[in-house]
Amino acid sequence: MNRSLTLAVFLLLLVSACAVPLTPKEYRTAAKAGNALSTFESFDVNRPVAEVAATFKAKATECLSYKMGETKRPVIGVGSSTHYYGVATPTVKRSKDKVELYFQVAYEHEVGNVPDKGMYHLVVDAYPHGKKTRVDIYRRTNAGVLGEAVKGWASGQNLGCPDPSTYL
Amino acid sequence: MSSLLNDIRCRFILLLVPALLAGCSVKTYRSDLPKNFRINTVIHKSSTFRNTGLAVDVHLLNARCETDLLGRIYVDDPKTDVGVPVDRPVYLDFIFVSKYALSGDLSVVRWQTVMTPHSGSKYDADVSYNKGIYNVVIKETRRGSAPRTIAHRPLESCRPGKAGGDSE
Numbered sequence: 001m002n003r004s005l006t007l008a009v010f011l012l013l014l015v016s017a018c019a020v021p022l023t024p025k026e027y028r029t030a031a032k033a034g035n036a037l038s039t040f041e042s043f044d045v046n047r048p049v050a051e052v053a054a055t056f057k058a059k060a061t062e063c064l065s066y067k068m069g070e071t072k073r074p075v076i077g078v079g080s081s082t083h084y085y086g087v088a089t090p091t092v093k094r095s096k097d098k099v100e101l102y103f104q105v106a107y108e109h110e111v112g113n114v115p116d117k118g119m120y121h122l123v124v125d126a127y128p129h130g131k132k133t134r135v136d137i138y139r140r141t142n143a144g145v146l147g148e149a150v151k152g153w154a155s156g157q158n159l160g161c162p163d164p165s166t167y168l
Numbered sequence: 169m170s171s172l173l174n175d176i177r178c179r180f181i182l183l184l185v186p187a188l189l190a191g192c193s194v195k196t197y198r199s200d201l202p203k204n205f206r207i208n209t210v211i212h213k214s215s216t217f218r219n220t221g222l223a224v225d226v227h228l229l230n231a232r233c234e235t236d237l238l239g240r241i242y243v244d245d246p247k248t249d250v251g252v253p254v255d256r257p258v259y260l261d262f263i264f265v266s267k268y269a270l271s272g273d274l275s276v277v278r279w280q281t282v283m284t285p286h287s288g289s290k291y292d293a294d295v296s297y298n299k300g301i302y303n304v305v306i307k308e309t310r311r312g313s314a315p316r317t318i319a320h321r322p323l324e325s326c327r328p329g330k331a332g333g334d335s336e
Contacts, residue, residue: 058320061322062279062320062322145299145300148299148300148301149301152301158303159303160296160298160301160302160303161277161279161301161302161303162300162301163264163266163275163277163297163300163302164277165275165277166300167300
Protein backbone atom coordinates (compact mmCIF):
# COMPACT_ATOMS: atom_id res chain seq x y z
CA MET A 1 0.00 0.00 0.00
CA ASN A 2 2.76 2.42 0.99
CA ARG A 3 4.65 1.55 -2.18
CA SER A 4 1.59 2.20 -4.33
CA LEU A 5 0.94 5.48 -2.57
CA THR A 6 4.56 6.52 -3.02
CA LEU A 7 4.43 5.68 -6.70
CA ALA A 8 1.17 7.59 -7.14
CA VAL A 9 2.60 10.67 -5.44
CA PHE A 10 5.76 10.44 -7.52
CA LEU A 11 3.80 10.19 -10.76
CA LEU A 12 1.60 13.09 -9.72
CA LEU A 13 4.66 15.25 -9.04
CA LEU A 14 6.22 14.19 -12.33
CA VAL A 15 3.10 15.03 -14.30
CA SER A 16 2.71 18.40 -12.58
CA ALA A 17 6.32 19.24 -13.34
CA CYS A 18 5.76 18.37 -16.99
CA ALA A 19 2.47 20.28 -17.37
CA VAL A 20 2.58 22.67 -20.31
CA PRO A 21 2.10 26.32 -19.34
CA LEU A 22 -0.82 27.59 -21.34
CA THR A 23 -0.56 31.29 -20.54
CA PRO A 24 2.28 33.76 -19.89
CA LYS A 25 1.27 33.82 -16.24
CA GLU A 26 1.56 30.05 -15.99
CA TYR A 27 4.89 30.18 -17.79
CA ARG A 28 6.25 32.76 -15.34
CA THR A 29 5.21 30.61 -12.42
CA ALA A 30 6.74 27.49 -13.94
CA ALA A 31 10.00 29.20 -14.85
CA LYS A 32 10.44 30.71 -11.38
CA ALA A 33 9.96 27.27 -9.92
CA GLY A 34 12.42 25.79 -12.40
CA ASN A 35 9.69 23.73 -14.04
CA ALA A 36 8.80 23.37 -17.73
CA LEU A 37 12.54 23.16 -18.49
CA SER A 38 12.71 26.88 -17.89
CA THR A 39 14.58 29.39 -15.81
CA PHE A 40 14.32 32.97 -14.60
CA GLU A 41 16.73 35.91 -14.47
CA SER A 42 16.36 39.59 -13.69
CA PHE A 43 18.44 42.72 -14.21
CA ASP A 44 18.16 46.52 -14.47
CA VAL A 45 18.96 48.76 -17.44
CA ASN A 46 19.58 52.49 -17.63
CA ARG A 47 16.86 53.16 -20.15
CA PRO A 48 13.24 54.23 -19.67
CA VAL A 49 10.50 51.67 -20.22
CA ALA A 50 9.29 53.49 -23.32
CA GLU A 51 12.64 53.07 -25.04
CA VAL A 52 12.89 49.42 -24.03
CA ALA A 53 9.37 48.86 -25.37
CA ALA A 54 10.19 50.47 -28.70
CA THR A 55 13.28 48.29 -29.09
CA PHE A 56 11.37 45.14 -28.16
CA LYS A 57 8.68 45.95 -30.70
CA ALA A 58 11.17 46.53 -33.50
CA LYS A 59 13.44 43.60 -32.73
CA ALA A 60 10.65 41.13 -32.05
CA THR A 61 9.31 41.66 -35.55
CA GLU A 62 12.74 41.61 -37.10
CA CYS A 63 14.20 38.64 -35.24
CA LEU A 64 11.49 36.45 -33.76
CA SER A 65 8.88 36.12 -36.50
CA TYR A 66 9.73 33.35 -38.92
CA LYS A 67 8.89 29.97 -40.38
CA MET A 68 11.03 26.88 -40.04
CA GLY A 69 11.48 24.42 -42.81
CA GLU A 70 13.66 21.74 -44.25
CA THR A 71 14.77 21.36 -47.85
CA LYS A 72 16.13 18.17 -49.29
CA ARG A 73 18.06 18.11 -52.52
CA PRO A 74 19.75 15.12 -54.12
CA VAL A 75 23.49 15.22 -54.60
CA ILE A 76 22.91 13.73 -58.03
CA GLY A 77 19.91 14.91 -59.96
CA VAL A 78 17.71 17.95 -59.91
CA GLY A 79 14.85 19.27 -57.88
CA SER A 80 14.27 19.76 -54.20
CA SER A 81 11.51 19.32 -51.72
CA THR A 82 10.71 21.78 -48.97
CA HIS A 83 8.69 21.04 -45.90
CA TYR A 84 7.66 23.64 -43.30
CA TYR A 85 7.37 22.27 -39.82
CA GLY A 86 7.08 25.25 -37.50
CA VAL A 87 6.11 28.87 -37.04
CA ALA A 88 7.65 31.28 -34.51
CA THR A 89 5.51 34.17 -33.29
CA PRO A 90 6.42 37.08 -31.02
CA THR A 91 3.90 39.21 -29.15
CA VAL A 92 4.62 42.60 -27.60
CA LYS A 93 2.08 44.06 -25.20
CA ARG A 94 2.43 47.62 -23.97
CA SER A 95 0.63 49.08 -21.03
CA LYS A 96 1.18 52.32 -19.15
CA ASP A 97 4.15 51.26 -17.05
CA LYS A 98 5.06 47.89 -18.45
CA VAL A 99 5.97 46.07 -21.61
CA GLU A 100 5.65 42.33 -22.07
CA LEU A 101 7.29 40.22 -24.75
CA TYR A 102 6.20 36.66 -25.45
CA PHE A 103 7.83 34.24 -27.87
CA GLN A 104 5.99 31.11 -28.94
CA VAL A 105 6.75 28.30 -31.36
CA ALA A 106 4.11 26.11 -32.96
CA TYR A 107 5.19 22.85 -34.51
CA GLU A 108 3.14 20.71 -36.81
CA HIS A 109 1.60 17.59 -35.36
CA GLU A 110 1.84 18.77 -31.76
CA VAL A 111 -0.03 16.53 -29.38
CA GLY A 112 -1.69 17.37 -26.14
CA ASN A 113 -2.95 20.68 -24.87
CA VAL A 114 -0.78 23.53 -26.17
CA PRO A 115 -1.39 27.28 -26.24
CA ASP A 116 -2.58 29.11 -29.32
CA LYS A 117 0.47 30.09 -31.38
CA GLY A 118 2.44 27.30 -29.75
CA MET A 119 4.52 26.62 -26.66
CA TYR A 120 6.08 29.48 -24.78
CA HIS A 121 9.86 29.68 -25.04
CA LEU A 122 10.24 33.16 -23.59
CA VAL A 123 8.29 35.67 -21.53
CA VAL A 124 9.85 39.04 -20.72
CA ASP A 125 8.53 41.79 -18.46
CA ALA A 126 10.04 45.28 -18.32
CA TYR A 127 8.80 47.86 -15.81
CA PRO A 128 10.07 50.90 -13.89
CA HIS A 129 12.35 50.16 -10.95
CA GLY A 130 13.46 53.36 -9.29
CA LYS A 131 15.25 55.42 -11.89
CA LYS A 132 15.94 52.33 -14.00
CA THR A 133 13.95 49.67 -15.80
CA ARG A 134 13.79 46.19 -14.36
CA VAL A 135 13.77 43.37 -16.91
CA ASP A 136 12.54 39.91 -15.90
CA ILE A 137 13.32 37.10 -18.34
CA TYR A 138 11.55 33.77 -18.13
CA ARG A 139 12.97 31.41 -20.75
CA ARG A 140 13.75 27.83 -21.68
CA THR A 141 16.96 26.63 -20.06
CA ASN A 142 18.43 25.82 -23.48
CA ALA A 143 17.60 29.29 -24.82
CA GLY A 144 20.55 31.15 -23.34
CA VAL A 145 21.27 32.87 -26.64
CA LEU A 146 17.68 34.13 -26.75
CA GLY A 147 18.12 35.57 -23.26
CA GLU A 148 21.39 37.24 -24.26
CA ALA A 149 19.74 38.83 -27.27
CA VAL A 150 16.93 40.23 -25.11
CA LYS A 151 19.50 41.66 -22.69
CA GLY A 152 21.18 43.39 -25.60
CA TRP A 153 17.88 44.84 -26.78
CA ALA A 154 16.88 46.00 -23.33
CA SER A 155 20.22 47.70 -22.69
CA GLY A 156 20.46 49.00 -26.26
CA GLN A 157 24.05 47.74 -26.44
CA ASN A 158 23.53 44.88 -28.87
CA LEU A 159 20.67 44.86 -31.34
CA GLY A 160 21.58 41.62 -33.05
CA CYS A 161 19.18 38.73 -33.61
CA PRO A 162 19.56 35.31 -32.01
CA ASP A 163 20.15 32.47 -34.44
CA PRO A 164 17.17 30.13 -33.98
CA SER A 165 19.31 27.07 -34.58
CA THR A 166 21.09 27.86 -31.30
CA TYR A 167 17.99 27.96 -29.12
CA LEU A 168 15.39 25.68 -30.76
CA MET B 169 21.37 6.96 -42.84
CA SER B 170 21.60 6.37 -46.61
CA SER B 171 19.61 9.57 -47.09
CA LEU B 172 22.53 11.49 -45.57
CA LEU B 173 24.77 10.08 -48.28
CA ASN B 174 22.37 10.92 -51.05
CA ASP B 175 20.85 14.20 -49.94
CA ILE B 176 22.04 17.62 -49.03
CA ARG B 177 19.71 18.77 -46.31
CA CYS B 178 19.27 22.44 -45.75
CA ARG B 179 17.38 23.28 -42.63
CA PHE B 180 16.45 26.86 -42.82
CA ILE B 181 14.59 29.57 -41.07
CA LEU B 182 12.79 32.06 -43.24
CA LEU B 183 12.29 35.46 -41.75
CA LEU B 184 8.96 36.76 -42.98
CA VAL B 185 9.44 35.19 -46.40
CA PRO B 186 6.42 33.42 -47.85
CA ALA B 187 8.14 32.13 -50.98
CA LEU B 188 9.88 28.79 -51.18
CA LEU B 189 13.62 28.60 -50.93
CA ALA B 190 15.01 27.85 -54.38
CA GLY B 191 17.54 25.29 -53.20
CA CYS B 192 21.16 25.59 -52.32
CA SER B 193 22.71 26.55 -55.70
CA VAL B 194 22.19 30.09 -57.04
CA LYS B 195 23.98 31.98 -59.79
CA THR B 196 26.81 34.26 -58.68
CA TYR B 197 26.08 37.98 -58.60
CA ARG B 198 28.06 39.82 -61.25
CA SER B 199 27.81 43.52 -61.85
CA ASP B 200 29.70 46.12 -63.88
CA LEU B 201 28.13 48.90 -61.87
CA PRO B 202 30.40 51.23 -59.90
CA LYS B 203 31.23 49.67 -56.57
CA ASN B 204 28.98 51.47 -54.10
CA PHE B 205 28.22 48.78 -51.52
CA ARG B 206 30.75 47.37 -49.07
CA ILE B 207 30.05 44.34 -46.91
CA ASN B 208 32.14 44.42 -43.74
CA THR B 209 32.03 41.00 -42.14
CA VAL B 210 33.09 39.75 -38.73
CA ILE B 211 32.13 36.15 -38.15
CA HIS B 212 33.41 34.31 -35.12
CA LYS B 213 33.76 30.57 -35.26
CA SER B 214 30.82 29.12 -33.35
CA SER B 215 32.53 26.00 -32.08
CA THR B 216 34.93 23.26 -33.08
CA PHE B 217 32.14 21.38 -34.82
CA ARG B 218 30.26 24.27 -36.38
CA ASN B 219 31.34 26.86 -38.94
CA THR B 220 29.28 29.82 -40.09
CA GLY B 221 29.57 31.63 -43.40
CA LEU B 222 27.76 34.42 -45.20
CA ALA B 223 26.20 34.92 -48.61
CA VAL B 224 24.08 37.82 -49.84
CA ASP B 225 21.38 37.52 -52.48
CA VAL B 226 20.64 40.67 -54.46
CA HIS B 227 17.16 41.05 -55.92
CA LEU B 228 15.47 43.79 -57.84
CA LEU B 229 12.01 44.72 -56.60
CA ASN B 230 9.37 45.77 -59.12
CA ALA B 231 6.27 47.92 -58.70
CA ARG B 232 4.21 44.82 -57.90
CA CYS B 233 6.58 44.00 -55.03
CA GLU B 234 7.89 40.97 -56.88
CA THR B 235 11.53 40.05 -56.51
CA ASP B 236 13.90 39.20 -59.34
CA LEU B 237 17.08 37.51 -58.19
CA LEU B 238 20.17 39.03 -59.78
CA GLY B 239 22.59 36.66 -58.10
CA ARG B 240 24.40 35.65 -54.93
CA ILE B 241 27.49 37.24 -53.42
CA TYR B 242 29.62 34.64 -51.68
CA VAL B 243 31.35 36.60 -48.93
CA ASP B 244 34.82 35.20 -48.33
CA ASP B 245 36.70 38.32 -47.26
CA PRO B 246 36.24 40.73 -44.33
CA LYS B 247 35.61 43.51 -46.86
CA THR B 248 33.71 42.82 -50.05
CA ASP B 249 32.91 45.61 -52.50
CA VAL B 250 30.13 45.29 -55.07
CA GLY B 251 28.04 47.52 -57.25
CA VAL B 252 24.29 47.44 -56.64
CA PRO B 253 21.62 49.12 -58.77
CA VAL B 254 20.74 52.66 -57.73
CA ASP B 255 17.60 54.76 -57.74
CA ARG B 256 15.39 51.68 -57.74
CA PRO B 257 14.34 49.39 -54.92
CA VAL B 258 16.40 46.32 -54.18
CA TYR B 259 15.81 43.44 -51.83
CA LEU B 260 18.88 42.18 -50.00
CA ASP B 261 18.91 38.75 -48.38
CA PHE B 262 21.78 38.14 -45.95
CA ILE B 263 22.15 34.39 -45.50
CA PHE B 264 24.07 32.99 -42.56
CA VAL B 265 24.89 29.36 -43.18
CA SER B 266 26.20 27.13 -40.42
CA LYS B 267 27.62 23.73 -41.21
CA TYR B 268 27.85 20.98 -38.65
CA ALA B 269 31.05 19.01 -39.10
CA LEU B 270 29.75 15.72 -37.72
CA SER B 271 26.42 15.46 -39.51
CA GLY B 272 27.11 17.54 -42.61
CA ASP B 273 23.76 19.25 -42.15
CA LEU B 274 23.38 22.93 -42.92
CA SER B 275 21.45 25.40 -40.82
CA VAL B 276 20.40 28.66 -42.44
CA VAL B 277 19.06 31.88 -40.98
CA ARG B 278 18.28 34.88 -43.15
CA TRP B 279 17.98 38.62 -42.60
CA GLN B 280 16.28 40.53 -45.38
CA THR B 281 15.55 44.15 -46.10
CA VAL B 282 14.17 46.40 -48.80
CA MET B 283 16.09 49.55 -49.64
CA THR B 284 16.60 52.02 -52.45
CA PRO B 285 20.27 52.90 -52.96
CA HIS B 286 20.79 56.40 -54.29
CA SER B 287 23.29 57.44 -56.91
CA GLY B 288 26.18 59.35 -55.42
CA SER B 289 25.88 57.56 -52.08
CA LYS B 290 28.05 54.85 -50.59
CA TYR B 291 26.75 52.02 -48.47
CA ASP B 292 28.35 49.94 -45.76
CA ALA B 293 26.74 46.79 -44.45
CA ASP B 294 28.32 45.88 -41.12
CA VAL B 295 27.61 42.19 -40.67
CA SER B 296 28.54 40.16 -37.63
CA TYR B 297 27.93 36.72 -36.17
CA ASN B 298 29.15 35.96 -32.67
CA LYS B 299 28.03 33.37 -30.12
CA GLY B 300 24.80 32.71 -31.94
CA ILE B 301 23.81 36.34 -32.43
CA TYR B 302 23.86 37.87 -35.89
CA ASN B 303 23.56 41.50 -36.80
CA VAL B 304 23.28 43.49 -40.01
CA VAL B 305 23.47 47.28 -39.99
CA ILE B 306 23.42 49.15 -43.29
CA LYS B 307 24.63 52.75 -43.35
CA GLU B 308 24.41 55.30 -46.10
CA THR B 309 26.99 58.01 -46.61
CA ARG B 310 26.15 60.87 -48.91
CA ARG B 311 28.75 63.34 -50.05
CA GLY B 312 29.20 65.98 -47.37
CA SER B 313 26.98 64.23 -44.84
CA ALA B 314 27.53 62.00 -41.85
CA PRO B 315 26.64 58.31 -42.24
CA ARG B 316 23.09 57.40 -41.35
CA THR B 317 21.61 54.00 -40.58
CA ILE B 318 19.13 52.58 -43.05
CA ALA B 319 16.08 51.25 -41.22
CA HIS B 320 15.26 47.58 -41.60
CA ARG B 321 12.26 47.11 -43.93
CA PRO B 322 10.77 43.66 -44.45
CA LEU B 323 9.41 42.64 -47.83
CA GLU B 324 5.91 42.75 -46.34
CA SER B 325 6.28 46.52 -46.01
CA CYS B 326 6.33 46.85 -49.78
CA ARG B 327 3.15 48.30 -51.24
CA PRO B 328 2.35 47.70 -54.92
CA GLY B 329 2.84 50.88 -56.83
CA LYS B 330 5.19 52.21 -54.16
CA ALA B 331 7.70 49.37 -54.27
CA GLY B 332 10.55 50.03 -51.89
CA GLY B 333 9.69 53.66 -51.34
CA ASP B 334 12.73 55.48 -50.14
CA SER B 335 15.71 54.02 -48.42
CA GLU B 336 14.48 55.42 -45.11
